[in-house]
Amino acid sequence: MNKGNLDRVTFEAIEAYVLDRMSTVERTAFEQRLANDTALRAELELERENIHAVELGGLSSTLRTIASDLQATERAKGTGWGRFMAYAASIAVLLMVTIWWFGRPPINERLFADHFTREPGLPVTMGATDDPAFADAMVYYKEGLYAEAAARWMPLLEKEPTNDTLLFYTAMVDIVTDHGTSAVTKLNTVAQGTSIFQSRARWYLFLLFVERGGLAEARAMGLETDSVYGERVRRILSQLGE
Structure with missing residues (x-):
């Protein structure tokens, strides 16, 4: 089962479940389906993996864009202070990514949650x-x-x-x-x-x-x-x- 052959309602239900956008009643009904549908559970896990990958890629892309914009702005000013700020922004990006990476739960806990x-x-x-x-x-x-x-x-x-x-x-x-x-x-x-x-x-x-x-x-x-x-x-x- 994959997005290509999932009906739209089921795909949107999976997405809402993963992103925690369901009401209590909807979540209970969906979990009843999961308990009896092996293919649906497999599709749920795949969607979770896809969303995690998108979130990681989006974070990295956003941070790179911020750093690039800061560097371009300060370079245009042509000042030593501007160059310093550009370097500082790059270091800040690196630190943010590092903190995020090492602040994640251990893989065994992430696998349990997934x-x-x-x-x-x-x-x-x-x-x-x-x-x-x-x-x-x-x-x-x-x-x-x-x-x-x-x-x-x-x-x-x-x-x-x-x-x-x-x-x-x-x-x-x-x-x-x-x-x-x-x-x-x-x-x-x-x-x-x-x-x-x-x-x-x-x-x-x-x-x-x-x-x-x-x-x-x-x-x-x-x-x-x-x-x-x-x-x-x-x-x-x-x-x-x-």
């Missing part, structure tokens, strides 16, 4: 328990109100500590609220089971290992040949020099 897509959530009629608190929590989760979702899910998880659905979605909350260690523990449990979340749990575990620099653990998962995630796993490992 490939992690939050699970869209279940229809509330598919709750793992009969407790209405589960459905309420799922609604909060879909709206991005993670503290409220966790407050309702955690008591249920205490009662059913091996419930894969509760483990999986509380792990999602942990990830988006920067509690990766807790997420790893929960996803490990799900990944060793046989529920419908097992494959996805392994993928998110892989991403968490990558983010945390645990490349040995990530590679040991053996996801390179996975029918759903294998291509992305191989690409990530390649970018990490593995």
Whole structure:
């Protein structure tokens, strides 16, 4: 799938998602599509890479243009001070690019950010328990109100500590609220089971290992040949020099 054979609506939806221009409702609907469409996920990753490349190229081009304009202006004045300012502008450009380059997050964190897509959530009629608190929590989760979702899910998880659905979605909350260690523990449990979340749990575990620099653990998962995630796993490992 590529821009040439994407319909315009889908291409614009991908662009809006990458640039964070979607409403909460639109984002939730799009993430539901992503969860069930491998080709769409691949196109999303390609678009992210393209936008990052454009942003980098645009920054460099803008800085070069500013420096060139300053140099031309000061040269036209024909003064020593003008030459000094032109040199200073060039140095400033170099410093700005250097600061930007070295100020970027490490590649493992960038790869996690590029490939992690939050699970869209279940229809509330598919709750793992009969407790209405589960459905309420799922609604909060879909709206991005993670503290409220966790407050309702955690008591249920205490009662059913091996419930894969509760483990999986509380792990999602942990990830988006920067509690990766807790997420790893929960996803490990799900990944060793046989529920419908097992494959996805392994993928998110892989991403968490990558983010945390645990490349040995990530590679040991053996996801390179996975029918759903294998291509992305191989690409990530390649970018990490593995």
